[in-house]
Amino acid sequence: MNGSGSRTIKVDTLARVEGEGALYIKMAGERVTDVKLRIYEPPRLFEAFLRGRHYSEAPDITARICGICPIAYQMSAVHAIERALGIKIDPAVRLLRRLFYCGEWIESHALHVYMLHAPDFLGYPDVIEMAKDHRAVVEKALRLKKIGNSIVHLLGGREIHPISAAVGGFHKTPSKRQLKELISDLEWGLEASLEAVHWTSTLQFPDFEQDYEFVALRHPDEYPFNEGRLVSNRGLDIDAAEYEDRFVELHVKHSNALHSVIRGRGSYLVGPLARFNLNFDKLPEVAQKAALEAGLKPPVKNLFRSITVRAVELVFAFAEALRVIREYEPPSAPRAIVPDRAGVGQAITEAPRGILYHRYAVDEKGLIVTAKIIPPTSQNQRRIEDDLREYAAQLAAWPLEEATWKCEQAVRCYDPCISCATHFLKVEIDRE
Amino acid sequence: MSSETKSKSSSPSKRPRIGVFKFASCDGCQLSLLDAEDELLSVVGAVEIAYFPEASRTMLKGPYDIGLVEGSITTHHDAERIQEVRRKCKTLITIGACATAGGIQALRNWKDVDEFVRVVYASPQFISTLKLSTPIGEHVPVDFELRGCPINKYQLIELITATLAGRKPNVPTYSVCMECKRKENVCIAVARGVPCLGPVTQAGCGALCPSYDRGCYGCYGPMETPNTASLTSQFRILGQSDEQVSRAFRSFNAWAWPFRKASEECERA
Numbered sequence: 054m055n056g057s058g059s060r061t062i063k064v065d066t067l068a069r070v071e072g073e074g075a076l077y078i079k080m081a082g083e084r085v086t087d088v089k090l091r092i093y094e095p096p097r098l099f100e101a102f103l104r105g106r107h108y109s110e111a112p113d114i115t116a117r118i119c120g121i122c123p124i125a126y127q128m129s130a131v132h133a134i135e136r137a138l139g140i141k142i143d144p145a146v147r148l149l150r151r152l153f154y155c156g157e158w159i160e161s162h163a164l165h166v167y168m169l170h171a172p173d174f175l176g177y178p179d180v181i182e183m184a185k186d187h188r189a190v191v192e193k194a195l196r197l198k199k200i201g202n203s204i205v206h207l208l209g210g211r212e213i214h215p216i217s218a219a220v221g222g223f224h225k226t227p228s229k230r231q232l233k234e235l236i237s238d239l240e241w242g243l244e245a246s247l248e249a250v251h252w253t254s255t256l257q258f259p260d261f262e263q264d265y266e267f268v269a270l271r272h273p274d275e276y277p278f279n280e281g282r283l284v285s286n287r288g289l290d291i292d293a294a295e296y297e298d299r300f301v302e303l304h305v306k307h308s309n310a311l312h313s314v315i316r317g318r319g320s321y322l323v324g325p326l327a328r329f330n331l332n333f334d335k336l337p338e339v340a341q342k343a344a345l346e347a348g349l350k351p352p353v354k355n356l357f358r359s360i361t362v363r364a365v366e367l368v369f370a371f372a373e374a375l376r377v378i379r380e381y382e383p384p385s386a387p388r389a390i391v392p393d394r395a396g397v398g399q400a401i402t403e404a405p406r407g408i409l410y411h412r413y414a415v416d417e418k419g420l421i422v423t424a425k426i427i428p429p430t431s432q433n434q435r436r437i438e439d440d441l442r443e444y445a446a447q448l449a450a451w452p453l454e455e456a457t458w459k460c461e462q463a464v465r466c467y468d469p470c471i472s473c474a475t476h477f478l479k480v481e482i483d484r485e
Numbered sequence: 486m487s488s489e490t491k492s493k494s495s496s497p498s499k500r501p502r503i504g505v506f507k508f509a510s511c512d513g514c515q516l517s518l519l520d521a522e523d524e525l526l527s528v529v530g531a532v533e534i535a536y537f538p539e540a541s542r543t544m545l546k547g548p549y550d551i552g553l554v555e556g557s558i559t560t561h562h563d564a565e566r567i568q569e570v571r572r573k574c575k576t577l578i579t580i581g582a583c584a585t586a587g588g589i590q591a592l593r594n595w596k597d598v599d600e601f602v603r604v605v606y607a608s609p610q611f612i613s614t615l616k617l618s619t620p621i622g623e624h625v626p627v628d629f630e631l632r633g634c635p636i637n638k639y640q641l642i643e644l645i646t647a648t649l650a651g652r653k654p655n656v657p658t659y660s661v662c663m664e665c666k667r668k669e670n671v672c673i674a675v676a677r678g679v680p681c682l683g684p685v686t687q688a689g690c691g692a693l694c695p696s697y698d699r700g701c702y703g704c705y706g707p708m709e710t711p712n713t714a715s716l717t718s719q720f721r722i723l724g725q726s727d728e729q730v731s732r733a734f735r736s737f738n739a740w741a742w743p744f745r746k747a748s749e750e751c752e753r754a
Contacts, residue, residue, distance in 0.1 A: 066538050066544065073507060098602065098604070100604055102601065113702060114736070117513075120514065169540075178542040178543040180540065181529045191526070199522040211635075216694050225699075304607040311607075470512075
C-alpha cells in the first residue's frame with residue numbers, strides 16, 4: 054500500500070491482554086516517528102495504602118493487584134518481609150511454595166498459549182471461535198489450565214486470591230495423601246504439555262529477531278521461582294537488595310504505569326524468553342529435549358517464539374510439581390512465627406510474565422512504613438515500544454488493517470498484564 | 486478497537502448477548518468466567534459473548550442483554566463511561582468487591598488522594614484520578630450485585646442462568662458462619678480466640694479461611710443486617726486494639742456502609 058505516505062496505526066482497546074491499554078504508532082513512510090503504549094488502566098495506588106498496614110496483611114493486599122498472578126505477589130511479599138524480619142523458612146515450606154508457583158505458571162501459561170495467543174497464529178478473534186474448528190485443542194487447554202488451578206486450589210483454598218500464603222509459611226499445609234491425589238493429572242499434563250511444545254512449534258512465525266538484554270533470576274541448582282541472583286546476558290549479576298541501584302523507574306505522560314530501565318543502558322526484557330535463555334541448563338532433561346526438538350536453542354531472539362517457550366515452561370512446571378510431590382514431607386509447623394520488629398527487606402520472584410520486585414520497610418510494631426512494587430509488565434513496557442518501532446517499520450508496505458493486527462500480536466507476545474503495570478491494550482498506527 | 490472477524494459477522498445470533506466491562510480492578514472477577522473450565526464451552530454455546538476484550542478481539546456494539554461490570558469508579562472518564570454502559574445494558578450486574586463496594590482502592594477515601602499519587606508517581610501532574618473510589622451503584626441503577634473478592638464462579642454461573650431464565654438467583658445473604666457450621670468446622674473464634682469476621686460477612690466463599698486455620702477477613706463484604714458493634718466488642722475482648730479492629734473492617738470492602746461505619750467508630754474510640 055502507501056509505502057511512501059504516512060499513516061497511524063492505532064488500537065484503542067487492546068484485546069486478550071489483562072487490563073486496559075492502547076497502542077499508538079505514528080509513521081512517515083517507512084520511518085516510525087512515534088510509538089506509545091498508552092496504559093489508561095486507572096491508578097490504584099497500592100504502594101500508598103500499604104503504609105500503616107501490618108506486614109501480615111501484605112500477601113492478601115498485594116494479591117489484589119492482579120487476578121491472573123496473585124501468587125507472584127504473595128510470594129514476592131512474603132520473601133521480602135521474611136528478609137526484613139530475619140525469618141528462615143522450613144525446607145518443606147520452600148518446596149510447597151515451588152509447587153504453588155507451578156500451579157500459577159501452569160494456569161497462566163495454559164491460558165496465554167491457547168486462549169489468548171494461539172488465536173493470533175490461527176487467524177481467529179478469540180478462543181471461542183477457535184473452539185468451533187479446534188475443539189479438541191481447546192478442551193486440552195482447559196484441562197491443562199484446570200490442573201494448574203487444582204494445585205492452587207489445594208494449597209491456597211481458591212484459584213484467584215488464594216488465602217493460605219503467609220509470612221513464614223502457610224496458614225495450613227496439605228498432607229502427603231492430598232498431594233498424591235494430583236499425580237495422575239500431573240502425569241497427563243506433562244504429556245499434554247510436551248504435545249503443546251510440538252504443536253506450537255509448527256505455527257508460522259514472523260522473521261523478527263532483536264538484540265535484547267534478557268533479565269531473569271538465576272539459581273545454582275534449579276530453574277528459578279523464588280530465589281536466585283538477578284542476571285542478564287550483558288553481565289548484570291546482583292542481589293535483590295541492589296535492584297534499585299541498577300534499575301530506575303521513569304514516569305512518562307502517556308502511561309499510568311511507570312517505565313523501568315537499566316541505568317545507563319535502557320530497555321530490557323523479562324519473562325519466559327529471558328528465563329529460558331539464561332537458565333536453559335537448569336531445565337529438566339525432558340524440557341531441554343522438547344525445546345531442542347522444537348528448534349529452540351538459546352539464545353532465542355524472536356519474541357513470537359515465546360508461545361513455544363511458554364509451552365516448554367509448562368513441561369518444566371509439570372515435571373517440577375511431580376518432583377516436589379514425590380519429595381514432600383509435611384513441615385513440623387505450617388509457618389514460622391516471630392515477634393514484630395523493625396527492618397527492611399527486598400525480594401524478587403519469577404511471576405509468569407517475569408520478575409516481580411517488592412521492598413518493604415516495617416517499624417517495631419510490624420507496621421509497613423514504605424512499600425515499593427515493580428511488576429514485570431512495567432519493566433517490559435519500554436522494550437515493547439522499542440520492538441514496535443522496529444516491527445512497524447518492517448510492516449510499512451502492509452495494508453493498515455493487517456499491520457495493525459500484526460502490531461497487536463507483537464504486544465501480545467509479552468502476555469502483558471496491564472492491571473499489574475498500573476497496577477490494557479489499544480493499537481494505533483499513524484501514517485501521515 | 487473494532488475488528489472484522491471471519492465467522493461472527495456472517496451469523497447474526499438470537500442468543501442473549503453478554504458484554505463484560507472493566508473499571509478499576511485486578512481482572513480477577515472476569516477471569517472467573519474463563520476459570521470455569523468445565524462450564525465455559527457450554528456457557529459460550531448458550532450466549533453470545535458480544536464484548537469481552539480480555540478474551541476476544543471481536544468487540545460488538547450494544548445493546549447487550551446482560552452487562553457484567555467489574556471494577557470501581559476512580560476517574561472522571563470512567564464516571565462518564567459507566568453511564569454509557571448502563572444505557573446499553575438491559576440487565577446490569579456488578580461483579581466483585583470493587584464494583585459493589587469500591588474495592589481495596591477505596592482506602593484512599595480516608596486519605597488525601599493527591600498525597601497518595603505523590604507517593605507512587607514521580608510526576609503527579611500526569612495522573613488524573615478522583616478523590617474517592619466508589620461502587621457502580623453510587624453512579625447508576627444496578628440490577629444485581631454479586632459479592633466477593635474474588636467472586637465465586639459458581640455463583641456467577643447461577644446468576645447468569647437465573648437472569649436468562651427470568652428467575653431470582655439463589656445467592657444467599659446469610660453469614661459465613663452458616664457455611665462454616667455446615668462444613669462442621671470447629672469455631673476458631675470460640676475455640677482458639679482467633680479474631681474472625683465470619684459473623685458479619687456474607688457467605689459465598691465456602692468458609693474458606695476458617696477451613697484453613699485462619700480468621701475470615703471479610704472479602705465477601707457485609708451480610709444482610711450485620712451486627713458489627715457486637716463483633717467489635719468481641720474483638721476487643723480477644724485483645725485487639727482499636728487500630729487493629731479498624732484495619733480489619735477496612736480492607737477489600739472498606740467503603741461498604743456497615744464496615745465503613747464500624748471502622749470509623751473504632752477510629753473515634
